[in-house]
Amino acid sequence: MIVNKELPKISVDNASIAYTNQDFAEPHLAVKDVTLEVSANEFLVVVGPSGCGKSSLLAAIAGFLTPQGGSIKLNGKQIEGPGADRGVVFQDYALLPWKTVLDNVGLGLKFRGMSKAERDKIAREHLALCGLADAEAKYPHQLSGGMRQRAAVARTLANQPEVMLMDEPFAAVDAQTRMTLQEELVRIWQQTEVTVFFVTHSVEEAIFLGDRVMVLSSGPGEIKAMVDIDIERKDRDLSSLNSNPRFQALRDEITRLVRQDAA
Amino acid sequence: MKTLKLRPYLLAATPFIGILILWTVLPSLLSVPAYKLPSPQLVWTKAIELTGDGSLLQHILVSLYRLALGFIVGNLLAVPIGIAIGVNRHASDFLLPLLTFLQSIAGIAWIPLAVLWFGIGDGAIIFVIANIIFFSNLYNTVIGVESIPQAYYRAVLSLGASRFDILKTVIIPGAFVQLIVGFRSSMAFGWRALIGAELIAGTTGLGYMTLDAVQWYQTETVILGMIIVGVIWLVMDRFLFRKLETMTVRRWGILQDK
Ligand SMILES: Nc1ncnc2c1ncn2[C@@H]1O[C@H](COP(=O)(O)OP(=O)(O)OP(=O)(O)O)[C@@H](O)[C@H]1O
Ligand SMILES: [Mg+2]
Numbered sequence: 445m446i447v448n449k450e451l452p453k454i455s456v457d458n459a460s461i462a463y464t465n466q467d468f469a470e471p472h473l474a475v476k477d478v479t480l481e482v483s484a485n486e487f488l489v490v491v492g493p494s495g496c497g498k499s500s501l502l503a504a505i506a507g508f509l510t511p512q513g514g515s516i517k518l519n520g521k522q523i524e525g526p527g528a529d530r531g532v533v534f535q536d537y538a539l540l541p542w543k544t545v546l547d548n549v550g551l552g553l554k555f556r557g558m559s560k561a562e563r564d565k566i567a568r569e570h571l572a573l574c575g576l577a578d579a580e581a582k583y584p585h586q587l588s589g590g591m592r593q594r595a596a597v598a599r600t601l602a603n604q605p606e607v608m609l610m611d612e613p614f615a616a617v618d619a620q621t622r623m624t625l626q627e628e629l630v631r632i633w634q635q636t637e638v639t640v641f642f643v644t645h646s647v648e649e650a651i652f653l654g655d656r657v658m659v660l661s662s663g664p665g666e667i668k669a670m671v672d673i674d675i676e677r678k679d680r681d682l683s684s685l686n687s688n689p690r691f692q693a694l695r696d697e698i699t700r701l702v703r704q705d706a707a
Numbered sequence: 708m709k710t711l712k713l714r715p716y717l718l719a720a721t722p723f724i725g726i727l728i729l730w731t732v733l734p735s736l737l738s739v740p741a742y743k744l745p746s747p748q749l750v751w752t753k754a755i756e757l758t759g760d761g762s763l764l765q766h767i768l769v770s771l772y773r774l775a776l777g778f779i780v781g782n783l784l785a786v787p788i789g790i791a792i793g794v795n796r797h798a799s800d801f802l803l804p805l806l807t808f809l810q811s812i813a814g815i816a817w818i819p820l821a822v823l824w825f826g827i828g829d830g831a832i833i834f835v836i837a838n839i840i841f842f843s844n845l846y847n848t849v850i851g852v853e854s855i856p857q858a859y860y861r862a863v864l865s866l867g868a869s870r871f872d873i874l875k876t877v878i879i880p881g882a883f884v885q886l887i888v889g890f891r892s893s894m895a896f897g898w899r900a901l902i903g904a905e906l907i908a909g910t911t912g913l914g915y916m917t918l919d920a921v922q923w924y925q926t927e928t929v930i931l932g933m934i935i936v937g938v939i940w941l942v943m944d945r946f947l948f949r950k951l952e953t954m955t956v957r958r959w960g961i962l963q964d965k
Pocket of ligand 1: 663
């Protein structure tokens with residue numbers, strides 16, 4: 445373990461997450477005994493088979509769920525509930541249908557009391573960044589799935605959180621846009637202090653983005669492996685990454701870890 | 708293009724015209740006496756007469772005033788209480804049983820007590836209308852709030868929303884589909900209660916006008932009153948509630964146009 449003098453940004457200590465359901469007497473265990481530290485400005489990627497508890501773990505860090513046992517801390521303080529310090533990009537977008545794209549993206553700034561002119565300016569910058577400049581006056585139901593996803597990403601970015609919790613944020617966008625967004629995300633991450641907790645099903649994406657990739661076992665999710673991505677950022681060029689032997693080795697290793705378990 | 712725009716109006720008018728034709732033809736064929744069912748011409752003549760002396764407009768305005776006041780009072784109570792019940796477990800446990808108990812006896816069942824408390828006239832009638840409108844929209848509001856997806860609350864909370872922000876940006880717009888349904892159906896109930904209450908506790912208004920007419924066998928006036936209530940409601944529905952719907956929930960894609 446790396447000895448870090450700095451306080452970890454997120455520390456998950458022996459946390460389990462269970463859903464109590466009226467239909468079942470037994471609570472359904474979604475995540476089991478996860479212990480994890482994410483340091484400040486780290487980019488952590490989580491992969492694992494469908495239903496293994498990735499979204500549940502993310503929801504617990506966001507403060508939507510309380511872990512059954514153990515604890516989850518942000519900057520050393522117990523997480524009590526959701527807050528603007530942890531921005532979330534939801535798997536199902538969660539854009540407000542009654543707000544235009546521009547107003548959705550400026551929502552967090554509005555809650556902070558920023559003036560309309562100021563927040564529209566910032567929202568427009570982030571919409572442009574996500575390739576949605578032409579869609580600002582539309583309502584979410586008028587957007588395609590990929591556009592909604594980009595609007596959701598823009599909304600979280602515009603609010604400049606300390607931690608970004610992203611749940612398969614690029615799953616519904618086309619390959620071309622996805623590459624742009626991945627590169628932009630890395631650029632933003634490098635330019636700021638933001639810490640990223642990123643859930644994906646794509647092993648390639650995980651390796652391109654992550655400092656470390658955490659592999660969860662199938663449900664109830666336990667940490668199966670933590671893989672350091674030891675490829676220099678300057679060597680992670682999307683156009684040539686595929687032919688990098690280290691990339692290929694990591695991809696095969698992580699794919700094997702995920703599949704072994706799904707089978 | 709032009710025919711396309713006209714079509715819905717033509718379609719809407721057809722059943723009305725059909726009824727008018729039947730109403731003109733059938734009574735004379737079956738020889739129904741005019742005091743039981745007067746012809747459209749007789750009703751029309753009556754309408755001209757009562758418009759001429761101003762009494763019809765007077766009755767209409769009085770009824771609309773009572774309805775509007777009852778609607779406002781009823782909803783000003785129903786919407787906040789409904790929201791409180793929808794978001795708060797304790798408010799729900801505390802209020803819901805009592806309100807459910809009262810719901811079964813809402814509306815015109817209160818006329819006798821209302822007359823005792825407020826006397827014959829506006830007070831009693833508005834009380835009864837507000838009462839029925841309150842109960843008819845309360846449950847709509849509760850359902851509206853309860854059906855808001857959890858994801859919206861989560862999204863605004865992680866953007867830093869305060870309680871008031873949540874109310875303004877999630878709860879009220881999120882409950883809007885049901886609120887409009889509630890406004891509309893409560894207004895329809897309000898109309899019925901209005902006529903009922905005026906029959907008993909009124910000395911003016913459309914309900915009173917029809918009851919008074921019955922005593923003199925002026926069936927034309929009774930039918931005229933019924934037609935006017937229907938027409939006003941139709942206009943209200945089209946130009947108030949439909950408009951509100953188009954401007955909000957249809958625009959947001961929550962309700963879809965055919
Ligand atoms: N609200 C809920 N109530 C009950 N059980 C739930 C709830 N949400 C998730 N679960 C269960 O918890 C487990 C983990 O779900 P979760 O959504 O965290 O998986 P995931 O890894 O994000 O899957 P995916 O990759 O498909 O998004 C699943 O077995 C699921 O059925
Ligand atoms: Mg998920």
